[in-house]
Amino acid sequence: MFLEQRMYTAHPGKLPGWLKAYAEIGGPASSRTLTPLIGMFTVEFGQINRVLFVRGFDDIDEREAGMGRRDADPEWQRFLAETRPLNALMMQEAKLIKTVPFSPLQKVGQPFERKLEGTGMFVDHRTYDFHPGKANAWIDAYEKLGKPVQDRMLGQLLWFGVTECGPINQAVFAWAYSSMADRERRRTAMMADPGWAEFQKATGALGALKQQTTMLLKPTANSPIR
Structure with missing residues (x-):
């Protein structure tokens, strides 16, 4: 599965x-013409005034067809017409992420089951940014050694994937908690x-990690993950 x-900002x-x-x-126009929204979140800690949202595709070629349908949708055009005068957005970033086999999220339309x-x-x-050629060994060790500990002790893993387009050699994943105190x-x-x-x-012996970036997010009212 691919995640966009x-x-x-x-x-x-x-x-x-x-x-x-x-x-x-x-x-609603995007979910009707593309695929269902997976999750939408605002940044609470990290660089603020940001929204992060995720949509999935079982077949990446379907995204291109869906974008054409959305561009032709009158409601999407109404959304663009109503938001342009706001001049709200200063930056947009997109990444294409491929889920790994142990990611809980694997299929378009998969319903979110809250376990918190x-x-x-x-x-x-x-x-997590990796030195070239070293991500696979770290992810393999995480699946065998790290994830079992986190499954037992942390909150709820939402997704785990690696970047296909955008900055590569990255693992992108998200854990949900009932509160910041619960996380701590x-x-x-x-x-x-x-x-x-x-x-x-x-x-540690692999020397794989180059940089780690974290953000704390809150789901929006229309987010299916909440």
């Missing part, structure tokens, strides 16, 4: 107006777990 992850104070128009007009307690949600979104408690306990120490030792 888009990150839009807005001028200060202008994101709410754009989000309202997308929720009411642009989002309570009703709140914060998403720990992570982008769980990650503190994980750091003290012997299994996590074993994973850190195994991957």
Whole structure:
């Protein structure tokens, strides 16, 4: 499965107006002509005034056909006409991500099954940059050693993939928590777990990681993941 992850950066104070128009007009038009929205989130910690949203494609060629359908859709054109005067967006970034076999998200239209307690949600979104040629060994070690520990001790893994287009040699993944305090408690306990120490030792010897970037996200009201 391919994930298209888009990150839009807005001028200060202008994101709410754009989000309202997308929720009411642009989002429904996109889901009708492309594929269903997987998740939509605003950045709480990281570079703010940003929205991140994810849509999936089982067949990447279907994306091109869907974009043509959307461009011809009257409601999409209405969305563009209503948001252009807002002059809200200052930057747009898109990445094409391919899910790995152990990613919970594997198919377009797959319903989100919440496994967290309570009703709140914060998403720990992570982008790990690797030195060329070293990502596969790290991901293999993560699947065998690191992920079993995190499955036992952290929140809910939403997706895990590697970049196909955009900056390559990246792993992009997201864990959901019921609150920021829940995240802190769980990650503190994980750091003290012997299994996590074993994973850190195994991957430290690889010298694979170049940079790690995290953001804390909150789902929007129209996000299926929430």
